[in-house]
Amino acid sequence: ARLAAACDRAAAVVSSIRAALARAQGKVHALEDERNALLRANALTANDVDVMIRLRQGQDEVAGLAAIPDYGEALLVPTRIVESENVGTRRAGRRVARRLERVREARKDLRYRQWMREYAEGRMQDREEWMRDVSLLRVTKELQQFVGGADLAQKQKELTVKTEAQGRYLKTAHRRVMGKQQRAQKRLERTVQSRREENERLLKQVTELEQSVAVRAGIVEARERGAGGGVGPTARADKRMGTLVARSRLVSTAKAQADELDALRAQLAKLRRRTFPMFVAGQT
Structure with missing residues (x-):
């Protein structure tokens, strides 16, 4: 009777550990799906992003020779128009900066979730090893065989016959x-x-x-x-x-x-x- 009770307790502990492992695996799968979605969004953003270049004031952007001897085709533009264009350029730059900030935060969250998954897996493995050590320290040889997956049907039959006698x-x-x-x-x-x-x-x-x-x-x-x-x-x-x-x-x-x-x-x-x-x- 004590052996049967110990077997029932060990089976209950193993079932609870398996249930916790199943829940952890479900969370890991959910995190992997979220990570894949973030990776796809990140790849899409990386391939379609506006690149800002910091230029000095008054830098000449016209492609040409090292020295331009003739400025006949140059055009004078009012500063008001240049400033209005600069306002739009700054607005677009801020939008791109916010987008890059979101990408950075998404990558940070993705790395954190990956670390949490690895941490949960490590904790689960540590708990399994700890439970196995405790079981091996406190149970009998028959219960160790039961936890290890051995077939105890014959021993149970012999115990039943002995109990009936x-x-x-x-x-x-x-x-x-x-x-x-x-x-x-x-x-x-x-x-x-x-x-x-x-x-x-x-x-x-x-x-x-x-x-x-x-x-x-x-x-x-x-x-x-x-x-x-x-x-x-x-x-x-x-x-x-x-x-x-x-x-x-x-x-x-x-x-x-x-x-x-x-x-x-x-x-x-x-x-x-x-x-x-x-x-x-x-x-x-």
Whole structure:
């Protein structure tokens, strides 16, 4: 039973670890999908981005020779137009800068999520190793084999057969003990019954003796009255004393038998409480 309970606890721990691993793998897959989406967006942004070049003020952008001898085709542009164009250029530059800032933040978040995934995988592996170490330290050889995936069907079958045999032995022993207790109870009941019958017989004898004593006392008194007082008071006192002594002896014998009967009844009640406690409790 303890082995089965330990197996159940180990199986529950393994199932909880597997459930946690499944949840972690689901989170990892979700993070991978999000990472792939961010990579695609990043690639699209990297291939279609406006590049800003920082130029010095007044720099000549006209392609040509190293030295331009002729400025005949040059055009004078008002500064107001140049400034208005610069405003639009700065606005576009700020938009591009914000876009690049978002790309940088996305890459930072992607690196953070990747680090969190690796950290979660490391924690999960550490937890699995820790649980395996704890299980190997605290369980028996059979439970180690169960955790390792060994087939314990034959051992479970042998354990079941052994448990059934033990149960049959316990039933036989219980029946044997119950038989002994019942035989002892029957012997005590017979003893109590015989003592009760003996007490009744003694009580009958006491009653008969009392009646006989009373009859004889009446006869003696009648004879004394008929004889004119031939028997003296001393003889009558002696006879009365003898009668009282005999009566007291009979009463003492009856009391001793009654006390012995009460002791046997108490012993029988104790044996019944020991043998059938629920039955005695229901009667009380």
